[in-house]
């Protein structure tokens with residue numbers, strides 16, 4: 001008991017560093033539409049009080065550009081129905097990890113579907129996308145420790161993992177894990193810098209090398225130079241891991257991601273993704289060979305020791321993938337029209353300091369938009385940004401209003417206005433493209449919008 005004040009003090013000081021701002025950013029209440037008593041999952045429950053009245057005022061006043069439900073599949077009728085029917089028929093099992101009590105036919109069906117989409121022989125479904133990254137990296141680390149006959153792996157035996165500096169924090173955590181256990185040496189290359197990567201690969205003594213890159217970087221909203229990475233693989237013979245977290249379902253005819261867009265799925269050894277974004281549900285997956293699947297099942301701790309994903313979630317994911325076709329075809333039409341290889345649902349606006357990013361986000365909130373400020377530890381303190389995420393439910397009208405709000409904020413920045421205006425220009429082009437592609441709303445005259453709102 002005596003140490004509690006000390007802890008309070010330490011916690012208070014740590015929190016001050018984590019959130020310098022005493023007035024934390026407002027997070028919107030997610031307001032669900034009202035349903036009839038018969039449809040309400042909580043209605044008539046005897047053991048709990050009913051839910052409190054939803055605060056609709058937030059929803060009515062605010063449009064969110066901060067979720068990852070890119071194709072709005074989380075509310076698709078087929079997805080809802082599949083989850084509800086599976087829950088009624090089967091409950092929330094399986095109630096143990098796969099290694100303890102196995103998987104159901106539903107799990108296998110989803111695994112086979114994802115393997116087929118990404119052109120791999122097998123697939124492992126994990127409880128979250130986070131778990132997929134850490135499970136894969138933990139299994140990779142085991143290749144070094146299990147083959148070095150009980151000793152610490154030597155430098156040559158350790159694995160060399162090469163990762164882009166802008167990879168997502170879940171990947172960084174997995175990398176720290178294998179580095180900490182001295183199973184791998186981690187090399188971080190400059191963002192999308194192929195020459196830097198080539199140089200690091202050439203100087204690394206490890207026999208087994210892995211390159212890990214996101215296909216579309218969540219932090220920056222830009223694509224990896226995937227064809228150059230495929231070329232470099234021919235020179236260095238590395239295991240190529242592509243993280244399609246943001247591109248599964250949003251890119252490629254069958255939703256197979258950037259690998260499918262460029263027809264290079266056979267050059268990608270392991271394709272990793274999440275089911276928590278465009279799929280509209282929850283979970284992650286690792287599509288790979290049968291051999292890698294066996295190793296991940298046995299030694300990918302965050303998979304091996306975690307309870308399997310419940311059947312209703314698996315059923316909803318499967319339905320989401322099936323329902324994706326109709327939404328995706330609209331994205332495809334727009335991409336063909338603009339001769340874009342792929343559309344990105346992410347727009348990142350580099351702002352500068354943490355305070356400027358927080359101020360910008362707050363300004364957007366006052367204008368009725370929830371737009372997230374990306375801050376440390378995700379990015380460096382001077383590289384904070386606003387991240388806009390687009391979905392198929394946003395309309396051109398929403399985007400026009402968003403642009404108007406953003407352009408009001410530009411003069412408030414100390415940053416060079418011209419540079420900011422050109423960044424915004426690119427962002428709007430991307431946002432407009434996505435909205436047109438996914439909703440078929442004809443352009444609100446993109447150019448007049450820009451000249452009205454930004455350039456003049």
Ligand SMILES: Cc1ncc(COP(=O)(O)O)c(C=O)c1O
Pocket residue numbers: 128129130131133168170171214218243245246274275276282283284
């Ligand atoms: C590359 C990447 N991996 C993993 C995740 C986390 O996935 P999940 O929410 O399914 O754990 C994200 C989410 O932002 C991501 O961008």
